Amino acid sequence: MRILTLNAGSSSVKASLFVYRDQQWLCELTYQLSQLNDSPRVRWHWHDQVENNQLLSWKSLPLEMRHSAALSQVIGLVKDAGLLEEVAAVAHRVVHGGSQFARPVIVDKEIMQQLGALEPLAPLHQPYNLNLIRLAQEALPNVPQVACFDTMFHAGQPRMARLMAIPRKYLDQGVLRYGFHGLSYEYVYSRLQELAPRQADGRVIICHLGAGSSMCAIQHGQSVSTSMGFTALEGLPMGTRCGQIDPGVLVHLLREEQWDADQLERFLYKECGWLGLSGGISSDMVKLHQAGVPEAEEAIDYFVHACVKEIGSLTAVLRGLDAIVFTAGVGEHDAVIREKILAQLGWLGVDWDTDANQQHRHCAHKPTSRVGVWIIPTNEEMMLAEHGSRAIKALRLFK
Incomplete structure (x- = not known):
């Protein structure tokens, strides 16, 4: 099984291709595009090759098209390696899951609408997360898109940790403390379990x-x-x-x-x-x-x-x-x-x-x-791969 992971910010795109082999996830491709709104620089490498590092000539490319161009680069790298048909799912980091999403979900039109309603709660991240999901749906229409939330890890916190001293009607509307960086915490904690x-x-x-x-x-x-x-x-x-x-x-x-x-x-x-x-x-x-x-x-x-x-x-x-x-x-x-x-x-x-x-x-x-x-170095991408795998197996989309 291979899982493509995507993590978009306002000025960056990170992607990785993971394969599950010998009871563990192995990263085959690492791609990082930074300074997207200025002078874009891309770094990428396959696990057994020297890193490529180049400044992109995208000055004439409108800003709103640059995330799409980055995704096309990623898909092109995977396709050229003959691995695109083996991608079982694309797992996306989505910063805010609100009160609705406490676990990864396969994204469809209804889910996208619900996630879009959460954009005002994470304006630095959520719009770009969702934009990349839309672009991936268009580019890979037959591949499941899995949304994995930074808020998931904290979903089971005691109620006292989630409350604020505001009128209850707002709490009932979902104005609660959610917490973030959950994918990072989940991975780092798993490594601590191994080390100590x-x-x-x-x-x-x-x-x-x-x-x-x-x-x-x-x-x-x-x-x-x-x-x-x-x-x-x-x-x-x-x-x-x-x-x-x-x-x-x-x-x-x-x-x-x-x-x-x-x-x-x-x-x-x-x-x-x-x-x-x-x-x-x-x-x-x-x-x-x-x-x-x-x-x-x-x-x-x-x-x-x-x-x-x-x-x-x-x-x-x-x-x-x-x-x-x-x-x-x-x-x-x-x-x-x-x-x-x-x-x-x-x-x-x-x-x-x-x-x-x-x-x-x-x-x-x-x-x-x-x-x-x-x-302990974090590895949110590996957690994305793990959650993406579990999500499609749960729906019997992959055996």
């Missing part, structure tokens, strides 16, 4: 830190609380998203700046976070480290402060902590950020290994540590 099964069966906090950041408290394999809420704005400060903010600030800005809803949304999603707090220097943590100016340092320190505060909060929910895991772009690759966070967790019994942290080893704690410290 006893710790994994206890109280775990996974820190998914990157341009989009969140944390999740897991107990006995179940998500019990997470930092993101109704939308992917809540919680930690991110590349361009504000994270936790007093709602009174928004009322103030609406009145004083005379903004409409679209202006407020643009402000919250694209002008805040590390970018805003650094004075516009960058939404990229690497560039903030390199800037060497007080504004950049303050943005970094505020991010660390928010991370430590969230870890404390989630530890209280768990009533203790057995393991903390770092993943995603910053979590996996930024030893400085990890060190700044870990240095403030001694009260939890964290005794981290400086050399292991600098070298990004999986295990980053000393034998004396009461809490395991782990660095």
Whole structure:
């Protein structure tokens, strides 16, 4: 069985081709297109070949046609390899499943309408996720399209973790805390089970830190609380998203700046976070480290402060902590950020290994540590392949 996975953003397209062989998923093709709205650059390679890296001449190609062009490239690569007929399903990452979708679904016209209604809840992601599903349906009309949701992993959280103190009629309409990055949490937790099964069966906090950041408290394999809420704005400060903010600030800005809803949304999603707090220097943590100016340092320190505060909060929910895991772009690759966070967790019994942290080893704690410290690369694409496979088998579309 082969599964094609697709993950679309406003300025990027990621694709992978997986084959199930010898009781495991193997990635055959990796494709990543970035800077879609500017000077598109594509990187792709088959598992046994050298990576191709090229700048695309798409200046004359309208922006609205570039996702389609990217998908055509992916399909062309698979077809040229003689593998297109073996693709059993296309599995798509869809950020928001709302209250309707707690498991993957085969996408049809009715499902697309329901997912479209959720676009305002994830404006940075959902429209592009759904656009790529439409394009894939047109390009591969006989191949099932499976939607896999970032909210699925949190669907079984206790009700107290999902509520907000607002009138009940809005809760009944689905205004609840959903949480995100679920595909990442699911994969990383499965790896922790392999690396440290006893710790994994206890109280775990996974820190998914990157341009989009969140944390999740897991107990006995179940998500019990997470930092993101109704939308992917809540919680930690991110590349361009504000994270936790007093709602009174928004009322103030609406009145004083005379903004409409679209202006407020643009402000919250694209002008805040590390970018805003650094004075516009960058939404990229690497560039903030390199800037060497007080504004950049303050943005970094505020991010660390928010991370430590969230870890404390989630530890209280768990009533203790057995393991903390770092993943995603910053979590996996930024030893400085990890060190700044870990240095403030001694009260939890964290005794981290400086050399292991600098070298990004999986295990980053000393034998004396009461809490395991782990660095585990995420692999959302592999979870997409797994969920896509299960979905079509459940409907007997593939034996």
